[in-house]
Every structure is written in C-alpha cells, then in structure tokens.
Amino acid sequence: METERQEMTRWPIVPLGDFVAKKSSSVNPAMFPGEVFDLYSIPAFDAGQPDVCAGSEIGSAKQVVQPNDVLLSRIVPHIRRAWVVGESQDRRLIASGEWIVFRSPQIRPGYLRYFLIGDSFHTQFMQTVSGVGGSLLRAKATEVAKIKIPVPPLAEQERIVKLLDEGDELRRLRAQADRRTADLIPSLFHEMFGENAKKPHVRVKLEQIAKVVSGVAKGRKFNGRLPVEVPYLRVANVQAGHLDLSEIKTIQALPEEVEELALRKGDVLLTEGGDFDKLGRGAMLEEELPNCIHQNHVFRVRVEQSKLDPVYFAKFLLTGEARGYFLGCAKRTTNLASINMTQLRALPVLLPPLPQQKEFAARVSDIRAMQAEQAASCRRLDDLFHSMLHRAFQGEL
Structure with a gap:
C-alpha cells in the first residue's frame, strides 16, 4: 500500500483546464433545416443516447463535438453528469452550451469521466x-x-477504467433487476384481477365501501379560536404508489379538526389534481403518524376493511381502469386537470372477494420484502463503487 501511495505522488497533478477543448466551434442547426444531427442535450443524458433531430427542430446554436469528447454538465440541478461522446452515425455531433467539453490525447475519456462523477470532484x-x-x-x-x-500514464488509466467498469457493470445489472421487480406488482394485479381472471368481478361505487373526506386549507382565519400546530401531508408527499415522508410540514388546525382528520395506518391518500400525471395518484399510509392530518388538495379514503383491502385498493388506483375514469371526468385546463370529491366517491371500484384481495395483499408484502433486500444490495454496491472511485484517484486500486 505504501508503495502504491508513493507511486501516486509521482503522478502529475494537472488542472482540468489543460484538457478543455481549445478549438471548439459552433453551428446554428437552423441554418441547415434538412440536415439531421446527433444532439447531446442535457435532458438526453438520462436516456443514455443523443437526440436525433433535424436542424429545423433545434432552436439555438450548439457546440460541435467529436467522438470521445467528455462532456460535463455545468448547470444545477443537473449535476454529476459526465458523458463520453459516441461514434458518429454519419451525422454531425453537436452539444448544448451547458456542457463543458474536454478533449485531449493525454487522458482516457473513461478515466476523466469517472473522475468527474466522483465525490472529491463534486x-x-x-x-x-x-x-x-x-x-x-x-x-x-x-x-x-x-x-x-x-x-x-495511459496504461495505468486504462487499468483503472477496466476495474471501475466492472464495478459499474454490477450496479447496472442490479438496476436492471430492480426495474424488472418493479413490474411484478402491476403484473400480479393483472394476473389476478385482469381480463383473463377466472371469474368476472363486480364494480361498486367507492362511497359504498369507504369514507372520503377532504383536508384543511392553509392560511385560514380562526376568528379568535385557538388552533394547534400539527404535521400534515401535502400533494408533494403523495406519489404514485408510495408516500414520500422525507419532509413533513406543519399546519394550524382546530383541535376538533385534528381529531376528525387524524390519519391512520391503512388510510389511502389521493391527489385532487395538477399535471395530468398527478391526477388521482394515490398511496396507502403504512405507518402511524400521530396527530398528522392532510391538506385540502388531498383526499383521504378510509375503506371498510370488511369489504375492501386498502393495499388492494391502493394498487387498483394505479390501473388503467382507474386512471381512465379520473381522466374522463376531470375538469381540464391547459396541461392541468382536477377531480372533486363527488367524482371520487363515484369511482367504480373493481371488487373481487375479500379473501382474494387479502391473498393479493400478502403477495404484495412478499414482493416488497424482496424489493427492500434489493434496495439494500443496491446501496451496498453504490457504497462499494464510490469507495473504488475514491481509491482510484488516490492511487490505491
């Protein structure tokens, strides 16, 4: 180990500016409306491949880049994004001006990319x-x-990149397995209750098997009455299929409101609206949150558990059938949609026999346990990879 560290001290320590592309030219694609470009945009990074666009579709001048250039996003919040430009497919390669472009024969693109996503550089x-x-x-x-x-030296850079590639590949395979697991619950629902289910199931209006209430509004006047400050769940807390409880804010409410609206484990929360993708999204509360209530843009559904299992109902809300109902009856404006409590209460709920709902809920619990194990494995792999990154640039790999 000591020898490796001594070797590390002999590596040149060089400012990144030595590798910034010195002669980067630009082009206005709109001047070539019929030409097709490979556009390395910031949004395209998540897809892992450049946008393929005609010049007529690109609204501003872009940097001209080359294969094996390394791109670093300089805009927040799109950080920790470093991208190696791929080979040309007989199209000009261009990039957003939000990338810093690196180009040098003295440094391997993969080595530089790994440095740019490491904790020390960040x-x-x-x-x-x-x-x-x-x-x-x-x-x-x-x-x-x-x-x-x-x-x-370049040979050492290549050795480091090979080791880091192997670690990164393990993370990629883990993420791939996680995506497959994420499809298990929707597939299970379709298998048990979809069109191919053995027996057709009845549909019942939600108001017949659950109590639906709205929450409290912010900024109200209490006309001399003394409110209390309690935690509450907002639209931001209600995601599709899960609740994000990382930040729970507080609100003022009257004591009797808190008593009436206090959430319980098993309550299902739905959003009133917003963007089309937020309409009617919902999730079940899986833990007790003492004296926690909800805002007026969120509906609370408390099911009659002798008729409707809350786990089953929360997953029913994610189906195309439920989504189609909400979109069909929603009040729409440009890019926005909302439903009211009357419409939610009239939601036709697919109602299989309760034992079948319970079986579904039990299998969901098993899948979630597997997902939790996978998430822990993913965290361990991430920790290992970032440890490798740190050691790589300390000369310890």
Whole structure:
C-alpha cells in the first residue's frame, strides 16, 4: 500500500483546464433545416443516447463535438453528469452550451469521466457554482478548469477504467433487476384481477365501501379560536404508489379538526389534481403518524376493511381502469386537470372477494420484502463503487 501511495505522488497533478477543448466551434442547426444531427442535450443524458433531430427542430446554436469528447454538465440541478461522446452515425455531433467539453490525447475519456462523477470532484465543483435562483445556478467554467486531477500514464488509466467498469457493470445489472421487480406488482394485479381472471368481478361505487373526506386549507382565519400546530401531508408527499415522508410540514388546525382528520395506518391518500400525471395518484399510509392530518388538495379514503383491502385498493388506483375514469371526468385546463370529491366517491371500484384481495395483499408484502433486500444490495454496491472511485484517484486500486 505504501508503495502504491508513493507511486501516486509521482503522478502529475494537472488542472482540468489543460484538457478543455481549445478549438471548439459552433453551428446554428437552423441554418441547415434538412440536415439531421446527433444532439447531446442535457435532458438526453438520462436516456443514455443523443437526440436525433433535424436542424429545423433545434432552436439555438450548439457546440460541435467529436467522438470521445467528455462532456460535463455545468448547470444545477443537473449535476454529476459526465458523458463520453459516441461514434458518429454519419451525422454531425453537436452539444448544448451547458456542457463543458474536454478533449485531449493525454487522458482516457473513461478515466476523466469517472473522475468527474466522483465525490472529491463534486465537492470542489459545487464551490464554483453561482447564479440567481435554484434553476439558474451554473458552475463557472473558468473555476472548474482550476480543479486538479491526478494523471497517471495511459496504461495505468486504462487499468483503472477496466476495474471501475466492472464495478459499474454490477450496479447496472442490479438496476436492471430492480426495474424488472418493479413490474411484478402491476403484473400480479393483472394476473389476478385482469381480463383473463377466472371469474368476472363486480364494480361498486367507492362511497359504498369507504369514507372520503377532504383536508384543511392553509392560511385560514380562526376568528379568535385557538388552533394547534400539527404535521400534515401535502400533494408533494403523495406519489404514485408510495408516500414520500422525507419532509413533513406543519399546519394550524382546530383541535376538533385534528381529531376528525387524524390519519391512520391503512388510510389511502389521493391527489385532487395538477399535471395530468398527478391526477388521482394515490398511496396507502403504512405507518402511524400521530396527530398528522392532510391538506385540502388531498383526499383521504378510509375503506371498510370488511369489504375492501386498502393495499388492494391502493394498487387498483394505479390501473388503467382507474386512471381512465379520473381522466374522463376531470375538469381540464391547459396541461392541468382536477377531480372533486363527488367524482371520487363515484369511482367504480373493481371488487373481487375479500379473501382474494387479502391473498393479493400478502403477495404484495412478499414482493416488497424482496424489493427492500434489493434496495439494500443496491446501496451496498453504490457504497462499494464510490469507495473504488475514491481509491482510484488516490492511487490505491
């Protein structure tokens, strides 16, 4: 180990500016409306491949890039994004101006990319960020250029990249398995209750098997009465299929309101509306939250558990049948939609026999246990990978 560290001290420590593309040209694709480009945009990063666009579809000038250029996003919140430009498919390669472009024969693209996504670089990178407002924060390219990187011989860079690629591949396979597992519950629902189910099931209006209530509004006046401050769940807490309880804010409400609206384990919460994808999204509360209530843009559904299992109902809300009902009766404006309590109470709920619902809920519990194990495995792999990243640039791999 000591020998490796001594070797590390002999590696040149070089500012990133030495590898920034010095002769980067630009092009206005709109001047070539019929030409097709490979566009490395910031949004395209998540898809893992550039957008293929005609010049007529691109609204501003772009940087011209080359295969094996390394791109670093300088805009917040799209950070920790480093991308190696792929081979040309007989189309010009262009990139958003929000990328810092690196190009040098002295450094392997994979080695540089791994450095740019590591914790040490990220900490220094964030110190170069400035701007007004969270959506306008950008790193200063001139300051990023001052951050230093250890540069071993090319053969050593290649060895490091090979080891990190192996670790990254394990993470990729784990993520692939997680995506397959995420499909298990919808597939199970379809198998047990879909069109191919052995017996047709009745449909019952939600109001016949559950109590639906709205919540409290913010900023109300209490006309001399003394409210109490309690935790409450907002639209932001209610995601499709799960509740995000990482941030629970507080609200003022009267004591009798808290008593009436206090949430219980097994309650199902639905959003009133918003963007089309938020309409009617819902999830079940899986833990007790003492004295916690909900806001007026969220509906609470408390089912009669002798007729309707809450786990089953929460998953029913994710089906195309429930989504279709909400979209069909929603009040719409441009890009927004909402439902009211009357419409929710009239929701036709597919109602199989309770033992079948309970069987479904038990199998969902098994799947969730497997997902929890996979999530723990994913965290361990991430920790291992980031440890490898750190050691790689300390000369310890």
